[in-house]
Amino acid sequence: MFFVANQNRQYTVLADEDLMSLLEDGDAGAFAALYDRHSRAAYSLSYRMMGDRQAAEDLTQDAFLKVWRSAGGYRSERGSVRTWILSIVHNRGIDQLRSLASRRRTQDRVEQSAPRSQPSEAFAETWRNRQREQIREALDTLPAEQLKILELAYFSGYTHVEISNLLDIPLGTVKGRMRLGLKKIRDYFGQKDMAVPR
Template sequence: MGESARRYLLLADEDLLSLVERRDPDAFAALYDRHSRAAYSLAYRMMGERQAAEDLVQDAFLKVWRSAGSYRAERGSVRTWILSILHNRGIDQLRAQASRLRTRERLEASSEKTQPSEAFSETLRSSQREQVREAMSTLPPEQLKILELAYFSGYTHTEIAELLGLPLGTVKGRMRLGLKKIKEYFESRDLAVPK
């Protein structure tokens, strides 16, 4: 250990922080050595995982490097200040994670909703298109609207319920009835029923 490195070990946290404010890398290294273990301990308790805790410590100390001039001794010790930076950054990261998780769950949930069958959609594009249109024209308007939204516009049951201001069960019920009537229409004319 060199003479200058030993000198940093003897400095108080506040003095080290003043040097960090002036962009002194050795002072920053000394501050990091002194407080990184406590910071990691808090980060690990917050994040519950080693890599995430290490990343959080790095993020917090980067903020310390950039914001050394914002430290105020009257608000607490340098260690308390560093740990509060880490705590705030950790809370931000956990919120962002939770938000990403909620978004992913929403996307997964909407894709799991009963989607119009590919085969039925294909039928609409085939030679039976006119027959299907004719069958649909026999439906009551409330069933027709739901089937059109589902099969022609690609909306999920949940989206249709929101669009029309109806309970989800009503949407599913009307869709079932509509499909049943179309099937009966095809069977009564000895036509192949779209699958």
């Protein structure tokens, strides 16, 4: 019993990079220590992306399974272990959201082929589709670096600090690009004499 407790204490003093080295060799204790350190941040990002507790738990579990299987893929020169884990969560989340969107599109096509009983529903759907098109058009006018920041913040749920770490750019640059991007979108809608969609 003392040996196990002492061994667990040993993992807690190791740096993330050292735990990753152990994890490459299949060390379950190193995996548990990494999970203890980073699962809350991973769940928080999962929840922001998925918007549902159960989906966030599933995404977190899926991401850590990928961490276990892909420990050899971690490269310290590309960023911290935490950033690597959060990027796995983000990528797995994007995959899941795309899959959900694909299923929704299929469902929408089926529903659209069915006769509509309420003309007001058809009008509301047309209005929503037009707003989506307008937002897409506005986003297409942005420079790539501003677009990337807005996508990470608004579509992927990253904070300014997380974006700064992920893209390896200063926090002030992240905030500046976000401000410029949002101003350009407002100006775009102002020039076209349209209200900014909410």
